[in-house]
Amino acid sequence: GLAMLADGMGGHNAGDVASRLCLETLNGALQTALDKPLRLRPNKGMSKHATLVRRSVNKANTAIFENAEANPERKGMGTTLAMVIFYEDKVVVAHVGDSRVYRLRDRKLEQITADHSLVRELLEKGAISAEEAENNPYRHVITRAVGVRSRMVTEVQEQETRPGDVFLLCSDGLTDLVSDDVIEDILVVAGGNWEHAAQHLIDLANNNGGRDNISVVIAALGGPR
Secondary structure: OEEEEEEEEOOOOHHHHHHHHHHHHHHHHHHHHHOOOOOOOOOOOOOHHHHHHHHHHHHHHHHHHHHHHHOHHHOOOEEEEEEEEEEOOEEEEEEEOOOEEEEEEOOEEEEOOOOOEHHHHHHHHOOOOHHHHHOOOOOOOEOOOEOOOOOOOOEEEEEEOOOOOEEEEEOHHHHOOOOHHHHHHHHHOOOOOHHHHHHHHHHHHHHOOOOOOOOEEEEEOOOOO
16 A cells, blocks of 8 residues: 655745656556565665665656756755555655654554654754744755755655554644644544544644645554554
8 A cells, every 4th residue: 555645845836746746756656666576676774665665756856856957947846755655564654854644553643754854953953942943933944855956865764564553644734733632633533534534634724724735644554543
């Protein structure tokens, strides 16, 4: 199974072009490879599936960067990315930028990606407090994006899954306006109706003053939550 989300940026609809190119390129590269047994040589310390993900995102990065080079009005366009690939009893999680992946397990929500953002770097250095981070004027400045530069490193991790795990992929349009506690409550009471839960989260963000693109994808594994 595969789930992914991209939140584009750039003027004159360039952000839409970047996110669409990213997802189309990834879909093409991954579906072709996953249709048959993986016959690639993995990167050092990585599984074949994790290697495939990283190489596929590199292809998407090149596609966006070259499109921007050929169309000056799109210069600097890029996109965030959050994605999960499930195989056997494992999940490969990849992300770039500040779109996030959360996991709900045993009724507890955990953020399993760390934003590539200026504010997170300042927080880690102890330069600002968690409270200051919430209202920091630079909180939307990301330090990594797909397509902005000719080369980029995708953060990839691999974890074991359990029956009943639920993975939430979302853009900052959701997490800026809905707290993790509220997201957890909505997923816990969803009772498996994930389409309704996703719409509930989007409506909540909009009601709280949503101005940004609010994207939500939920991927649930069978079994008790």
